[in-house]
Amino acid sequence: MGKKLNKQEYLKIKKNILKKLYSNQAFSKGHMLYERLASGIPSHLRGDVKAILDELVKDGLVLFYGKTKHGDAYQLNIKKLKEIENLII
Numbered sequence: 001m002g003k004k005l006n007k008q009e010y011l012k013i014k015k016n017i018l019k020k021l022y023s024n025q026a027f028s029k030g031h032m033l034y035e036r037l038a039s040g041i042p043s044h045l046r047g048d049v050k051a052i053l054d055e056l057v058k059d060g061l062v063l064f065y066g067k068t069k070h071g072d073a074y075q076l077n078i079k080k081l082k083e084i085e086n087l088i089i
Contacts, residue, residue, distance in 0.1 A: 005048055013041060013052050019088050021062065021076045031065035031073040061087075 065073035
């Protein structure tokens with residue numbers, strides 16, 4: 001495994017994931033696949049995306065939509081939309 005993420009890289013990836021979900025309106029009825037969320041992240045940091053996503057799910061900001069035939073899907077928690085908007089702005 002590579003080196004541990006510093007706080008700046010961690011926050012950048014976290015914000016990137018939330019922005020992607022928000023801009024694609026992945027709340028209530030929409031969802032995004034893990035592969036789409038991991039794309040756009042530099043390849044040397046891509047391995048940490050799953051851990052950050054799991055942490056966002058644990059915090060309640062992101063919900064696990066379920067397994068689709070194409071892979072795992074995620075969506076934003078609409079009940080915490082104001083908190084998410086404050087994080088990405």
